[in-house]
Amino acid sequence: MLIDSHVNLHAPQFDEDREAVIARAREAGVGLMVNICDKLANYEKNRAVAEAPDIWCTVGVHPHEARETPDLAPQTLVAIAADPRVVGIGECGLDFHYDLSPRDVQAEVFRAHCAAARETGLPLVVHTREADDLMGDILEDEHGQGPFSILMHCYTSGHALAARADRLGAWFSVSGIATFKAAEDVRDVIRQMPADRIIVETDCPYLAPIPHRGRRNEPAYIAHVLAKVAEIRGWTLEEAETRTASAFFDLFQRIPRPSGSVA
Known part of the structure; x- marks a missing residue:
């Protein structure tokens, strides 16, 4: 079973053919998808997609949108x-x-999410770009107040932050960026990721992998990401699928692990 750990199926890019996109994913062997919340104002639309039994969702505020909820309280997230x-x-x-x-608003809103992850026991889905030092500092500080699971989504930062996150037991997700010709630095980090904490994602409609680069991304393309992970790590395709699926269920523990799957 293929798993896409990070989709944005509620995005307007899918408004004209959302059901067809989901159907193509299923036809391609995608058995589970996690639809990711970008801001609270979009939560209901995000949640509606997760009415399907093979689609789940998250709740949260992307750093781009943090300015809309600068006083976000952890309990707001916990309740949802x-x-x-x-x-x-x-x-x-x-x-x-x-x-x-604003950077200070991003940091405070991020800390509210950390507190919510700590209280709920649900994994924290982390976006980080050009903020490695502060990201590492906040994760270490918040984790020190009480542990929680961390997913470094679409990881494209360097070895230093990866090592800091790894010491906190973080998982890492790989996207279509790993297939890009100029992304050797990303592939180099993937080679060093903990083998039992790697999962895959499309981040659709963004970051379509080769051979679809430049087009709207879809969950049906996740097989290209998985194949690249297998190539980078020296795994067979079957091994890559088994390893990443096991890591996914280890992280997203609210999703039932299929009977007969590897624990």
Whole structure:
């Protein structure tokens, strides 16, 4: 079974053919998808997609959107996460490349997510771009106040932050960026990731892998990401599928592990 750990199926890019996109994913062998929340104003649309039995969702505020909820309280996230279809907290974090929200606001909103992950026991889905030092500092500080599971989503930062996150027991997800010709630095980090804590994602509609680069991304393309992970790590395709699926269920523990799967 293929698993896409990070989709944005509620995005407007899918408004014209959402059901067809989901059908193509299923036809391609994708058995599970996690639809990721980008801001609270979109949560209901995000959650509606997760009415399907093979699609789950998260609740959170992307750093680009942090300016809309600068006083976000952890309890707001905790209350929404009581819904059993919610399996993670996020996508949240720091993005100092675009700075679409003030950096201090990003940091405070991110800390609220950390507190919610700690209280709910759900994994924290982390976005980080050009903020490695502060990201490492906040994760270590918040984790020191009480542990929680961490997913470094679409990881493209360097070895230093990866090592800090690894010491906290973090998982790492690999996206279509790993297939890009110029992404050798990303592939080098993937070679060093903990073998039992690697999962895959499309981040659709963004970051379509080769041979679909430049087009709208879809969950049906996740097999290309999985094949690249297998190549980078020196695994067979079957081994890559088994390893990443096991890591996925180890992380997203609210999602039932299929009977007969490897624990």
